[in-house]
Amino acid sequence: MADSKANSGLLLDIRNLRIEATVFPPGEPPKNIVLVHDVSLTLQKGKVLGLIGESGAGKSTIGLSSMGYGRGGVRITGGEVILNGRDILKGGKDGFRKLRGREVCYVAQSAAAAFNPAHKLMDQVVEATLLHGTATRAEAEKRAVALFKKLSLPNPETIGERFPHQVSGGQLQRVMTAMALCSEPDLIVFDEPTTALDVTTQIDVLAAIKDAIRDTHVAALYITHDLAVVAQVSDEIMVLRHGRLVEWGGTRQIIKEPRQEYTNALVSVHEIEHAEQKPGTTPFLSVKNVTAAYGRSHIKVLKNVSVDIYPGQTLAVVGESGSGKSTLARAITGLLPPEEGTVTFDGRPLANRLADRPKEDLRQLQMIYQMADVAMNPRQTVGTIIGRPLEFYFGIRGRERDKRVAELLDKIEMGKGFSDRYPAELSGGQKQRVCIARSLAAKPKLIICDEVTSALDPLVAHGILKLLLELQKEENVAYLFITHDLATVKSIADSIAVMYRGEVVRYGPKSKVLSPPFDDYTDLLLSSVPEMEIGWLEKAIKGRRMASAGN
Amino acid sequence: MSSPILKLIAQRIALGIVLLLAVSVLIFAGTQILPGDVAQAILGQSATPESLANLREQLGLNDPAYIRYFRWLGGVLTGDLGTAMSSGQDIATSIKDRLWNTLFLAFWAAIVAVPLAIILGLIAVRYRNGWVDKLISGLALASTSFPEFFIGYVLVYFFAVKWQIFPGISTVYDGMPFGERMQAIALPATALTLVVLAHMMRMTRAAILNVMQSAYVETAELKGLSAFNVIRRHAFPNAIAPIINVVMLNLAYLIVGVVVVEVIFVYPGMGQYLVDHVTKRDVPVVQAVGLIFAAVYISLNIIADIGAIVANPRLRHPK
Secondary structure (H helix, E strand, O other): OOOOOOOOOEEEEEEEEEEEEEEOOOOOOOEEEEEEEEEEEEEEOOOEEEEEOOOOOOHHHHHHHOOOOOOOOOEEEEEEEEEOOEEHHHOHHHHHHHHEOOOEEEEOOOHHHHOOOOOOHHHHHHHHHHHOOOOOHHHHHHHHHHHHHHOOOOOOOOHHHOOHHHOOHHHHHHHHHHHHHHOOOOEEEEEOOOOOOOHHHHHHHHHHHHHHHHHHOOEEEEEEOOHHHHHHHOOEEEEEEOOEEEEEEEHHHHHHOOOOHHHHHHHOOOOOOOOOOOOOOOOOEEEEEEEEOOOOOOOOOEEEEEEEEOOOOEEEEEOOOOOOHHHHHHHHHOOOOOOEEEEEEOOEEOOOOHHHOOHHHHHHEEEEOOOHHHOOOOOOOHHHHHHHHHHHHHOOOHHHHHHHHHHHHHHOOOOHHHHHOOHHHOOHHHHHHHHHHHHHHOOOOEEEEEOOOOOOOHHHHHHHHHHHHHHHHHHOOEEEEEEOOHHHHHHHOOEEEEEEOOEEEEEEEHHHHOOOOOOHHHHHHHHHOOOOOOOHHHHHHHOOOOOOOOO | OOHHHHHHHHHHHHHHHHHHHHHHHHHHHHHHHOOOOHHHHHHHHHOOHHHHHHHHHHHOOOOOHHHHHHHHHHHHHOOOOOEOOOOOOEHHHHHHHHHHHHHHHHHHHHHHHHHHHHHHHHHHHHOOOOHHHHHHHHHHHHHHHOOHHHHHHHHHHHHHHHOOOOOOOOOOOOOOOHHHHHHHHHHHHHHHHHHHHHHHHHHHHHHHHHHHOOHHHHHHHHOOOOHHHHHHHHHHHHHHHHHHHHHHHHHHHHHHOOHHHHHHOOOOOHHHHHHHHHHOOOHHHHHHHHHHHHHHHHHHHHHHHHHHHHHOHHHHOOO
């Protein structure tokens, strides 16, 4: 459709969009909340508009409104959505069905979940095209194969014969982009298309998406919380917060000269100054030549891994998914007994199996997880959750326990009033703080932090990192900090271990690990972290020495 | 088809055989615990110690239990189920016709009930939480909540007594024309359908609703598919494993659980045969019927397991 007219002119014009939903808070009558407050935007044909903001900002809700779609009971209650010159909100259900998959297509955050596991990829890719009758099956398949090639997928001729589980996450994300492009729509809504990917895979997918948009002249709404990513693909950026417009401007203006304070905070979010501590003389925990595998598998998930952790310091473990970071944590805690090698603590070896370790050893090693909400019992109050280690390890009960819980809540910068709340009543950042307090309650020597900030918005993650650093100073606790995010590593680590396919490929003090000369993998990892710089993507792709594993 | 899936299927079948053997031991042991033995039962009042001992010798009842078990099992494996004490007839021959009758009834009940339950489930999902959904769920629940004998008698009252459309007694015999046979089983088949319908319908609804939360259902909606096509093409194929499971359980019930319905309609099937011989304490018959019921149950469950394995694309198409 876009081809018939010139590549200029208005495609999408959203005016005073208002979106509401009904929420059912526990113990209260249901009430209406406004998710999007009178937001307006326009998009020219063939242009890319980035929608950016924290979770709850209404980015996805606005994006989906261009298809007349509301997730889970969300209602469009006001305004106009004018697409190709007509208000689609007046078209009713049939109108929506005709434009979905034909004029507007959608690329979801997790392609792994968004593909139907029961059907072959090709059947799903051409489904919308066939449904709307814009091409015959043979034509559609030809088009799909051409798109697979354009998105540099391996074996473009045959990949369509595969099922979703037979293809890697990064590839699936590109197949999904091909699926959106296959019916030759005028507009594609990209909803965090690279957020779930490893940093080294993200860069490939991002480049593929960018090329595809350029070559097909499709317009796009690009939704993400990562400004550095959106800066690579968008012509314009719109910053949203709590369902309201904060700032809207050209990409260069937003990242270089933000006019609003909130935009400024987003732009400068990652910088925490953390001076590296020199390693002490004796580590209190040493992992020596540990090799581990799941089940009776011959594939070793950890191969001969050795690291040391010093009192009151942070060892960051970095690597992409599948590199064995979390498995290392499981080996140290005894959840996965190593096949070979030992873990020594305070000069004595720890029992391999969790069940063989005395309570005192358990107390010394605590864990915090990525998903704070599933790491807590939803039917217990914050007070019970934090108080449990106090009862279990120290036998502190009653008023004494309540006093300690209040102190801990104070330490995580949450008031005493939170003690009676349930996890469901807390925000994502508050939940993670409660998990931190629970681990601190045991007075451990080491806290293992497994991707603790990955599920959080940048500003909230920033607050959590600062809190962790402060607590480290006060309590002299050491962290084993597992992450795939190198920006976080720079802000918190004293020493770094880079892992790749089960091996430690680079290990040492932060300053040494992060300064050249680099090995190929560390170089790839470092050069894949998006920078808030227009043109960074092209430069990074050009300068790479090895291909990423997820490709 | 590749080796891991064949291996899984072979495992299930082997497991089923082991299970069936274990059940046969239980059935045999159970009937041994009962006071009295076959010799006593045959001779009844006229038993004298000498005649009892003679008969026991003759029947091999003095042999140790395990020898008698293997003798019985060997017979079963070669198609000899023993002789009924009450009538002196060969059990295998009398069971053959009745098993055929039971399967005939179960087959037609299933032909109606299974597609109906699945279609009703799909419709309920399509109009979920609306009045159509509530009506379907309500009626289905009501039909399950009534005991089957009650449904049976209500059907007899209206269709046989009041309107005289179908016979109230389902007599069938060898060489009966197909049409008449179908007319004879209309009422018991309807009663069975009503009993099993709700369970399958509600499981279908729940299984599909579970899948409707998935991101790929949203993807399908955003392609512009109609609500019914989203359910049929994208939700249903992923909900098939739990549906097969509940369908097979209900099929097993149609064969094994028909006792009450067969008695109500005086239908000459396995259920009635079992009830007749339980009242006469005819142990060999009870053993044989119990073993056949167990075999039906286990095989249908194996089929359900295999169905679930085959329905899983991850197992069908390994990496």
